[in-house]
Amino acid sequence: MRKEKFLPYFMIIPTIIFMLIVHFFPMALGILSSFFKLNVMTIYNWVSAPFVGLTNYISVFTGEYFTNFISSFLYTTGFVLLAQIACYILGMGAALLVNEVNYPGRSIVRGIFLFPFILPIVVGITNWRYMFSFEGGMVNNLLLNIGIINEPIVWLVGSNAFFTILITFVWLSWPFWFIVLLASLQTIPKTYFEAASLDGATPLQKFRHIIVPLTSPVTKIIWLLTFMWYFREFNVPYVMMGLSPSKSANLLALHIYSEAFRLWNFSEGAVMAVIMSILLIGTLYLQQRVRKKEEDLLE
Amino acid sequence: MRKTTIILVLSIFILTFSINALAADEISFWTFGSETPELKSVMDQFRQEFKEETGITVDWRMIGWGDYHSNNLMVISSHEGPDVTQIGTTTVAQQAYAGVFDNVTTLFNELGGEEVFFDALLTTTTPDGMEGRYAIPWFADPRALIYRKDLLEKHGMGIPETWEELVEVSKTLQEEENMKYPASLPGQELAHTIYQTVEQAGGSITTYEDDKFKSNLTSPKVKSAVKFITDHVTEYEIAAPASAEYDKATLRAKLANGELAFMYDSPQIYQYLEQNAPDLVDKIAVGPAPAGPAGKHSVFCGGSQLAIYNFTDKREEAVQWIKYLLRPENVALWAKAYGNVPGLISATKMQGFDEKPLADFIAVARDHGIHPPSNPGGTLAKVEDLINNQLLGSYLEGNYKEAMIDKTLKEGQNMHQKVIDQFEF
Numbered sequence: 001m002r003k004e005k006f007l008p009y010f011m012i013i014p015t016i017i018f019m020l021i022v023h024f025f026p027m028a029l030g031i032l033s034s035f036f037k038l039n040v041m042t043i044y045n046w047v048s049a050p051f052v053g054l055t056n057y058i059s060v061f062t063g064e065y066f067t068n069f070i071s072s073f074l075y076t077t078g079f080v081l082l083a084q085i086a087c088y089i090l091g092m093g094a095a096l097l098v099n100e101v102n103y104p105g106r107s108i109v110r111g112i113f114l115f116p117f118i119l120p121i122v123v124g125i126t127n128w129r130y131m132f133s134f135e136g137g138m139v140n141n142l143l144l145n146i147g148i149i150n151e152p153i154v155w156l157v158g159s160n161a162f163f164t165i166l167i168t169f170v171w172l173s174w175p176f177w178f179i180v181l182l183a184s185l186q187t188i189p190k191t192y193f194e195a196a197s198l199d200g201a202t203p204l205q206k207f208r209h210i211i212v213p214l215t216s217p218v219t220k221i222i223w224l225l226t227f228m229w230y231f232r233e234f235n236v237p238y239v240m241m242g243l244s245p246s247k248s249a250n251l252l253a254l255h256i257y258s259e260a261f262r263l264w265n266f267s268e269g270a271v272m273a274v275i276m277s278i279l280l281i282g283t284l285y286l287q288q289r290v291r292k293k294e295e296d297l298l299e
Numbered sequence: 300m301r302k303t304t305i306i307l308v309l310s311i312f313i314l315t316f317s318i319n320a321l322a323a324d325e326i327s328f329w330t331f332g333s334e335t336p337e338l339k340s341v342m343d344q345f346r347q348e349f350k351e352e353t354g355i356t357v358d359w360r361m362i363g364w365g366d367y368h369s370n371n372l373m374v375i376s377s378h379e380g381p382d383v384t385q386i387g388t389t390t391v392a393q394q395a396y397a398g399v400f401d402n403v404t405t406l407f408n409e410l411g412g413e414e415v416f417f418d419a420l421l422t423t424t425t426p427d428g429m430e431g432r433y434a435i436p437w438f439a440d441p442r443a444l445i446y447r448k449d450l451l452e453k454h455g456m457g458i459p460e461t462w463e464e465l466v467e468v469s470k471t472l473q474e475e476e477n478m479k480y481p482a483s484l485p486g487q488e489l490a491h492t493i494y495q496t497v498e499q500a501g502g503s504i505t506t507y508e509d510d511k512f513k514s515n516l517t518s519p520k521v522k523s524a525v526k527f528i529t530d531h532v533t534e535y536e537i538a539a540p541a542s543a544e545y546d547k548a549t550l551r552a553k554l555a556n557g558e559l560a561f562m563y564d565s566p567q568i569y570q571y572l573e574q575n576a577p578d579l580v581d582k583i584a585v586g587p588a589p590a591g592p593a594g595k596h597s598v599f600c601g602g603s604q605l606a607i608y609n610f611t612d613k614r615e616e617a618v619q620w621i622k623y624l625l626r627p628e629n630v631a632l633w634a635k636a637y638g639n640v641p642g643l644i645s646a647t648k649m650q651g652f653d654e655k656p657l658a659d660f661i662a663v664a665r666d667h668g669i670h671p672p673s674n675p676g677g678t679l680a681k682v683e684d685l686i687n688n689q690l691l692g693s694y695l696e697g698n699y700k701e702a703m704i705d706k707t708l709k710e711g712q713n714m715h716q717k718v719i720d721q722f723e724f
Contacts, residue, residue: 039721040397043376064713134541135549157486157543158692242487244684246692261372263680263718 033270040264056267060275069272071247072255073279079166079251080230084223086170091177096211098178099185117175125239128168132156132240156241162248169236177222184218185211224287228280252276325356326616327381329370331603334361337636345633349623355616374608375399382611383620385603386434388670389490389678392426394606395433396675396722401607404431406618410625417642419600419668427507427674434604435621436642438634440565441664442491442599447560448584450476458586460596462499462527465561465589469537472560479539481560482531483550486543486691489528489683491599492563496524498669501593505676505719512674512722514715516682516708523592526704529690533699543691555579563588563599566660567638585660587667600668602642640664675722682711 034056036042042049059065094113098106116124131138132155140152155164188210196206234253237245243258244250250258256276260269332338338361346357360381362370371390374380375397386394394400413421420436446458451468454475459465465482472481484492497504502520506513515521531538539545551568553559555576562568572580587596605624607617623629627641631649634641640661641647647661671677689707693699 040372040375040393041721044378064710134544152541154541154544154695157688158696242684244681244688246688258681261369263714264372264721265717 030270031274033267034274036267038266038270043264043266052267056271060268060271065268068247068250068255069275072250072252073276075162075248075250076231076233076252079162079169079233080227082166083170083173083230084226086166087174087177087226088181088219090170090174091181094174094178095182095185096207099182113178114175116172117179121172121235122239124172125168125236128164128171129156129240132164132168157246159246159248161241161246165236165240165245165249165251168240169230169233172236173226173230176226180218180222181215184215188214220291224284227283227287231276231280324354324616325358326383326611326613326620327358327360328383328620329360329362329381330385331362331364331367331387332637333363335636338633341632341636345624345629349620352623353616353619355619357620378608378610380608380610382608382613382617384606384608385437386606388420388423388600388602388604391423391434391604391606392673392677393675393722395426395429399608399610400433401609401611401614402431402433403435403607403621406621407432407435410435410622415644417600417602417640417644417665417668419598419664419670420602420604420642422670423673423677424604425673427512427672434606435625437603437605437624438630438637438642439600439602439640439664439668441640441660441668442495442563442565442601443585443660443663444588444598445554445562445564445568445583445585447582449582450478450560458584459589461589462591466535466537469535469560473537476560478558478560480537480558482537483545483553483559483562484528484531484538484542484691485545485547485550485563486687487546489687490679491601492528493524493679493683493686494671495563495588495597495599495669496528496591497521498597498599499588499591499593499595500524500527501591501595503672504679504715505672505674507674512676512719514676514712514719516712516715517705520593522704522708525686525690525708526701527591528686529694529699529704532691533694540691540695543687543695551575554583565638566640566657569656570638580656585656585663587663596667597669598664598667600664600670602639604642674719676715676719678718679711680714680718682715685711685714 033046035051035053036046036049037052037056038046038049060069098110098113132140134140134152134154134156137152137155139155140149143149144152153160155161192210192214193206196210201209232253233251234257237249237251237254238257241249243254243262245254252272253276256269256272259272260266330342342359342361346359350356367387368390370380371386371394374384375394378399391400407424416436417439419441420439424432424434424436426433444458448458450472451457454471456468456471459468469481472478494504497520500520500523502518502524503515504521506515506518532540532542547564550559550562551564551571552575554562554568555572557579568583569580572583587598590596605621607614607621611617624633625643627643627646628649630641630643630646631652634646635650635652640657641649641652647653647658651657652661686707689710690699690703693703
């Protein structure tokens with residue numbers, strides 16, 4: 001009887017050990033690193049690296065470190081919000097197209113929508129890099145041919161780089177929203193739409209009064225999850241532009257990586273990672289608080 | 300059953316470690332670059348011959364240049380890595396200061412000493428402030444001025460000797476040959492251009508003051524060099540505004556297409572043109588970069604050297620391998636396959652290196668070869684990208700101002716100094 005009582009705990013021990021090794025231990029080391037002087041000379045004997053207290057934090061919060069960190073943070077925040085909005089619009093639009101309209105080849109269309117999701121990420125990003133090339137890139141060729149621009153645009157350097165990585169990222173990410181929103185749409189009883197049609201509701205009214213409220217629990221969860229995921233985005237700017245992109249494309253995760261592993265400022269990189277984690281956790285906490293308040297109000 | 304399970308688990312454990320450990324008569328060797336079939340064939344030949352002579356197996360890895368810095372960092376931070384490594388000339392100092400390279404003075408002298416190696420490669424074998432040699436020159440990667448001699452001769456012009464002449468000649472080609480942008484800047488790979496332009500201006504990217512190395516990026520001479528680079532686009536309009544996006548591959552394609560009259564490149568340009576624009580091979584010539592205000596020409600002489608990591612326990616075998624690789628015929632064969640120039644002078648008489656056009660390249664590199672300082676500030680880290688993004692990039696957006704050069708160099712100097720300050724002596 002006693003054995004049975006403790007059996008579940010024994011069974012999750014391997015998972016706990018795995019989580020400790022893969023998640024908590026590195027996280028703890030990362031936080032600890034932020035209080036020590038870790039650079040190329042001390043990294044090998046890191047256990048005996050000098051303890052510097054809050055010096056690294058002061059360093060990151062002053063001068064160019066701070067300016068660059070804030071710049072990267074603001075661009076990343078803009079990137080995340082715009083990506084979420086664009087993915088929602090595309091995902092919901094595609095989900096409605098597939099769900100509501102019955103036409104031949106619907107399943108083929110669904111498959112095509114999922115294509116960016118199944119393509120290897122680096123392949124997709126590299127293709128977009130070539131498409132955005134100044135000379136010979138498909139994007140410039142298309143815009144020139146249809147007369148939207150008279151001169152090619154430089155997409156990979158300067159402030160345009162922000163939109164380049166945003167477009168690429170949205171293309172890679174929107175199928176996830178499509179799948180989840182489609183699943184959510186399919187749980188709405190058809191009788192609601194029939195009743196609304198009988199009452200003379202327009203498609204926009206149905207969307208506003210049926211689809212949005214009934215998909216909102218799922219939408220909120222996706223917003224929450226994607227906020228965290230997108231804030232940590234590294235692949236797109238790194239593959240497209242390397243370790244030193246223009247400021248507008250220097251997303252926070254890439255900035256931290258570059259600071260730590262290219263300039264060898266491991267401590268400052270750890271500090272920025274800690275700050276980023278605190279900001280993310282804080283944002284999630286606030287979002288949860290708001291959500292709980294809404295639920296309490298509904299009750 | 301329980302006993303069997305324990306034995307099985309232990310066996311798997313032991314087997315895993317056995318597979319991962321190298322045999323006693325095996326060493327590991329890293330090189331960097333693209334593993335072309337030619338390079339693989341040459342290295343396989345070396346490994347086979349070496350094994351037949353000595354019984355030692357060489358476990359070879361070719362790592363892309365994109366992973367160069369991260370692999371070096373991994374070795375510094377873990378003291379685990381190959382026994383012998385190829386190392387770029389600009390990073391020997393940092394690795395030596397980080398304390399991971401063996402002092403190879405004895406080996407260097409056994410191989411013939413200073414007289415047998417390419418002069419421009421020697422400075423980086425002994426980092427500033429250190430005694431002895433920490434790397435052995437292997438091959439040189441000189442970046443000379445490649446120019447369309449046919450176009451210049453057509454208009455009665457010779458190779459530009461000064462910055463002003465470069466601008467003048469470029470303008471003539473723009474008018475007479477309808478060449479939109481005859482000069483070139485590899486915005487995505489600006490480091491070497493900065494090194495040699497600073498040299499032409501008579502400057503240096505670091506100084507040594509008060510027993511410390513200091514970044515010198517805000518000095519007037521470095522500023523004049525950076526200004527001349529950006530003026531290619533912003534002032535003289537002899538290089539394309541989109542230069543910020545260009546890399547060497549793009550510029551090679553442009554040269555092959557007849558869109559460029561000037562670019563800086565290594566002997567690999569000949570291989571490229573032979574494959575892509577064979578009719579241009581006889582139309583180009585090689586020379587040093589034009590002299591700047593200091594009256595100095597320059598040919599940036601990068602390259603690669605061989606070093607032994609001091610945590611190896613196969614030192615004797617590592618020395619034997621380096622001696623094998625440094626045989627003149629082997630240096631020549633590898634340099635030819637790599638598309639560069641042997642670091643050993645005697646090897647330049649083999650494999651066609653004593654014939655045109657490679658002989659011209661070697662002569663120019665020997666006469667004007669320069670290399671950035673051999674100290675922790677010898678690499679610009681990300682400063683070149685800062686210059687590209689903030690100066691050339693801002694020009695693309697129509698908000699470039701000359702005052703931005705000071706601001707960018709100040710920011711770059713701070714970044715550069717932080718890297719330098721990490722290394723203690």
